[in-house]
Amino acid sequence: MRISFQEELDALESSLRVEGELVLRSLRGSVEAVCAQDLELADEVIAFDDDVDSQYFAIEQGIELLLARQTPVASDLRLVLALLKDNLHLERMGDLCVTIAKLTKLTKGLQPDDALLEGFKEMGERAEQMIRVALRSLEQRDRVAAESLLELDELIDRANRRVVNRLLDLGHDLEVREWGLRMILVSRCLERIGDHAVDIGEQTAYLVTGEFREFTDASH
Amino acid sequence: MVTMSTDSSTTIEPMSLADIAKEHGDAGVTNREAVFQVNDLAVSYSGNVAIRDVSLDVFENAITAFIGPSGCGKSTLIRCFNRMNDLVPGAKIAGQVLYHGKDLYADDVDPVEVRRRIGMVFQKPNPFPKSIYDNIAFGPRVLGLKDDMDGRVERALQQAALWDEVKDRLKESALGLSGGQQQRLCIARCLAVEPDVILMDEPASALDPISTTRIEDLMHELKREYTIVIVTHNMQQAARVADMTAFFSVEVSPDGKRTGIIVEYDRTAKIFTTPADKRTEDYVTGRFG
Amino acid sequence: MSRRTLKGGIFKALLLFSLFVGFLMLGVLLVDVFHDGLPYLDLTLLTNPPSSDPQQAGARPAILATLYIGVLLLLFVVPIGVGTAVYLEEYADKTRWYNRLLEINIQNLAAVPSIVYGILGLAFLVRGLGLGRVLLAGAMILTLLVLPTVIIAAREAIRSVPDSIRQGGYALGATQWQVVSRQVLPASIPGIATGSILALSRAIGETAPVIMIGAVTFISFDPTILGPFTALPIQIFQWVRLPQEEFKLLAAAAIIVLLAILLTLNAFAIYIRNRYRRTW
Numbered sequence: 001m002r003i004s005f006q007e008e009l010d011a012l013e014s015s016l017r018v019e020g021e022l023v024l025r026s027l028r029g030s031v032e033a034v035c036a037q038d039l040e041l042a043d044e045v046i047a048f049d050d051d052v053d054s055q056y057f058a059i060e061q062g063i064e065l066l067l068a069r070q071t072p073v074a075s076d077l078r079l080v081l082a083l084l085k086d087n088l089h090l091e092r093m094g095d096l097c098v099t100i101a102k103l104t105k106l107t108k109g110l111q112p113d114d115a116l117l118e119g120f121k122e123m124g125e126r127a128e129q130m131i132r133v134a135l136r137s138l139e140q141r142d143r144v145a146a147e148s149l150l151e152l153d154e155l156i157d158r159a160n161r162r163v164v165n166r167l168l169d170l171g172h173d174l175e176v177r178e179w180g181l182r183m184i185l186v187s188r189c190l191e192r193i194g195d196h197a198v199d200i201g202e203q204t205a206y207l208v209t210g211e212f213r214e215f216t217d218a219s220h
Numbered sequence: 221m222v223t224m225s226t227d228s229s230t231t232i233e234p235m236s237l238a239d240i241a242k243e244h245g246d247a248g249v250t251n252r253e254a255v256f257q258v259n260d261l262a263v264s265y266s267g268n269v270a271i272r273d274v275s276l277d278v279f280e281n282a283i284t285a286f287i288g289p290s291g292c293g294k295s296t297l298i299r300c301f302n303r304m305n306d307l308v309p310g311a312k313i314a315g316q317v318l319y320h321g322k323d324l325y326a327d328d329v330d331p332v333e334v335r336r337r338i339g340m341v342f343q344k345p346n347p348f349p350k351s352i353y354d355n356i357a358f359g360p361r362v363l364g365l366k367d368d369m370d371g372r373v374e375r376a377l378q379q380a381a382l383w384d385e386v387k388d389r390l391k392e393s394a395l396g397l398s399g400g401q402q403q404r405l406c407i408a409r410c411l412a413v414e415p416d417v418i419l420m421d422e423p424a425s426a427l428d429p430i431s432t433t434r435i436e437d438l439m440h441e442l443k444r445e446y447t448i449v450i451v452t453h454n455m456q457q458a459a460r461v462a463d464m465t466a467f468f469s470v471e472v473s474p475d476g477k478r479t480g481i482i483v484e485y486d487r488t489a490k491i492f493t494t495p496a497d498k499r500t501e502d503y504v505t506g507r508f509g
Numbered sequence: 510m511s512r513r514t515l516k517g518g519i520f521k522a523l524l525l526f527s528l529f530v531g532f533l534m535l536g537v538l539l540v541d542v543f544h545d546g547l548p549y550l551d552l553t554l555l556t557n558p559p560s561s562d563p564q565q566a567g568a569r570p571a572i573l574a575t576l577y578i579g580v581l582l583l584l585f586v587v588p589i590g591v592g593t594a595v596y597l598e599e600y601a602d603k604t605r606w607y608n609r610l611l612e613i614n615i616q617n618l619a620a621v622p623s624i625v626y627g628i629l630g631l632a633f634l635v636r637g638l639g640l641g642r643v644l645l646a647g648a649m650i651l652t653l654l655v656l657p658t659v660i661i662a663a664r665e666a667i668r669s670v671p672d673s674i675r676q677g678g679y680a681l682g683a684t685q686w687q688v689v690s691r692q693v694l695p696a697s698i699p700g701i702a703t704g705s706i707l708a709l710s711r712a713i714g715e716t717a718p719v720i721m722i723g724a725v726t727f728i729s730f731d732p733t734i735l736g737p738f739t740a741l742p743i744q745i746f747q748w749v750r751l752p753q754e755e756f757k758l759l760a761a762a763a764i765i766v767l768l769a770i771l772l773t774l775n776a777f778a779i780y781i782r783n784r785y786r787r788t789w
Contacts, residue, residue, distance in 0.1 A: 001430075001433050001434070001437060002433055002436075002437065003437050003440065004437075004440050005460070064493060065489050065493065068459065068489070068492040068493045069459040069460060069488065069489070069492060070459070070460060071456055071459070302680065304676070304679065304680065307676075307679060309602070309604075332682050332683070332684055333682070335679065335680055335681065335682040336681075336682035339680065339681070340680040342673065342676065342677065342680075344673060346671075346673035346674060346676065346677040347677075348674060348677065348678075348692060349674075349696055358678070358681065358683075358691070359681040359682065359683075362678075362681065362682065362683040362684075362687045362691065363681075363682055406677070409677075409681065410680075410681070413681060413682060
């Protein structure tokens with residue numbers, strides 16, 4: 001029943017998954033660019049964001065048309081609203097990767113700190129894992145998996161704090177300080193990517209339960 | 221992307237949203253052949269003009285919907301396409317209706333032949349008081365298509381998604397079917413004469429929601445092979461099924477005469493997201509006076 | 510008891526009283542006829558021709574003639590009546606003056622006294638066409654008598670076919686004749702059949718026009734279509750006028766036969782109507 005409506009919904013969901021894959025590629029590229037100081041790779045990441053954006057617009061438009069033509073209700077409506085917000089979260093993640101790439105370019109010629117870069121690598125992997133868990137929990141409508149994102153986010157937050165502490169220890173050299181400021185922003189971007197993944201998890205929980213709740217309050 | 225690493229365990233699917241747009245015919249509908257071309261059409265009954273100044277094209281293998289408040293002449297218009305208005309005494313047509321480029325109202329055109337190619341399904345299901353088999357067979361029989369009647373009946377019922385429900389009781393009276401089944405029977409009856417176009421005058425307004433959804437799903441299937449024009453007073457239905465939508469309204473003249481006019485005709489997506497005319501916007505948002 | 514309930518009760522009592530009066534009349538008639546006629550109801554009544562001896566007398570020619578007239582009547586009145594009704598309902602442009610004239614006249618014809626039909630038959634059929642005083646003429650004039658009834662019944666039957674059926678037929682590419690012959694007429698058959706049978710039973714009981722045509726009152730041979738004839742009502746009439754008391758009782762028996770024929774026909778009409786009653 002309502003075959004074409006169901007097909008449209010399915011198409012939107014799978015398009016979101018595609019967007020997720022694009023964002024993951026962007027993330028891996030940007031983290032690698034930072035760790036390897038690869039400026040060419042950074043440029044590619046920046047250019048690649050156009051692909052993410054066009055997927056974002058396509059999904060936006062698809063959702064607008066679906067709402068106008070099919071008037072979804074109940075769980076269909078919650079799914080469409082969740083997809084709408086997840087779309088935005090993924091697009092923001094893409095933008096954050098671009099920021100990381102741009103910061104990498106700005107630190108050209110500056111001396112990196114290996115321990116810090118190790119930390120970024122770890123944060124990058126953590127963020128990647130969170131994005132995968134978030135998307136899979138949406139696909140499988142798995143509330144428990146969505147809630148597990150909170151713990152994973154905790155790990156990224158700790159890594160972020162370790163980065164800040166390490167930077168404070170690095171020294172007072174001007175070049176080092178410049179590099180350090182930029183790297184704090186990179187760390188912040190990775191931590192924000194983790195937060196967006198948690199938000200996607202919250203949308204999944206809303207979709208399943210019908211209630212919207214933040215997983216944790218603002219004091220955390 | 222040469223140097224960016226890719227994880228080879230995941231494959232990226234093609235842009236399925238574009239596929240969907242193609243499948244449901246929204247994009248590029250207006251590039252297809254125009255099955256009907258209406259030019260400056262006006263219809264009057266015994267001197268009272270029911271609808272005027274209508275010009276539009278109906279495109280092939282698409283669903284075109286006519287929406288608008290009651291009295292705006294949409295049923296009158298659709299009945300011009302198969303010359304059913306000829307049966308109303310006092311009905312007069314001005315203007316032109318072209319079917320594949322030929323004038324439907326030319327002197328040498330036989331209305332019976334027109335109605336064979338352009339079928340119609342009515343608002344209230346009207347099965348004949350005969351068996352299910354005889355209902356479907358009536359059309360082919362009167363047109364002289366007597367070969368393989370069993371095959372014809374089965375094909376028509378299959379296309380109307382009714383075969384499985386009635387295949388064991390073809391000889392029973394059609395009046396024993398439920399409302400939704402009767403309407404699908406009427407669609408099958410129409411399909412049995414192998415028309416080119418199917419006209420539907422509020423096909424689901426007498427049915428319950430579940431039957432309505434089945435008819436709408438059926439329309440999506442049928443438009444692959446047929447061109448469909450539907451009149452509906454349920455604009456959400458038009459939003460769900462139609463590729464192109466025409467919005468009609470009523471104009472009241474100073475002496476109180478009501479005439480139907482066409483306000484806007486465009487892709488359904490546009491009518492329901494960014495309509496060009498304020499009257500259209502007022503109607504689809506439910507804010508008309 | 511409140512005033513309203515009392516009024517309702519009085520009204521109901523009056524209705525029952527009218528019903529009672531009707532039934533009482535009918536009951537008295539039937540009882541009288543059966544009391545007189547039942548002893549004389551035997552096979553000789555049905556198989557013997559009339560004779561001056563009441564013991565031998567039968568109504569065989571009259572019964573046969575009545576049956577023949579009935580068959581001929583149906584053969585004439587159904588095609589003409591249905592044809593007229595189909596023309597008026599399906600083909601005629603109702604705004605034209607001659608069609609409106611036709612409609613009014615049919616209603617009028619149904620009200621003409623039957624003796625007038627008799628005179629008409631005598632003048633045009635018996636004398637004008639030179640048919641003579643034959644059974645065929647009797648059948649023809651009775652046809653004219655009940656034709657308006659059949660036309661009206663057929664029109665009602667045709668009108669009761671919903672227009673949506675016709676529209677459905679036209680929309681499939683059927684011509685007008687195909688719609689009429691394959692949809693409208695088959696669906697009207699119950700109404701037409703009922704109307705025809707009721708017309709038949711009325712015609713069988715008509716006496717005046719048949720007498721005018723010249724139904725002979727004493728016929729001892731079996732009737733033929735183009736020969737002299739008599740009919741059951743006339744036979745009854747004749748017997749009643751004879752001086753012997755026994756003939757009057759014989760007449761009562763013949764009345765029972767006539768009633769039996771009529772009741773059978775009417776029951777058949779009701780059966781058809783109920784069996785084929787359609788809910789659209």
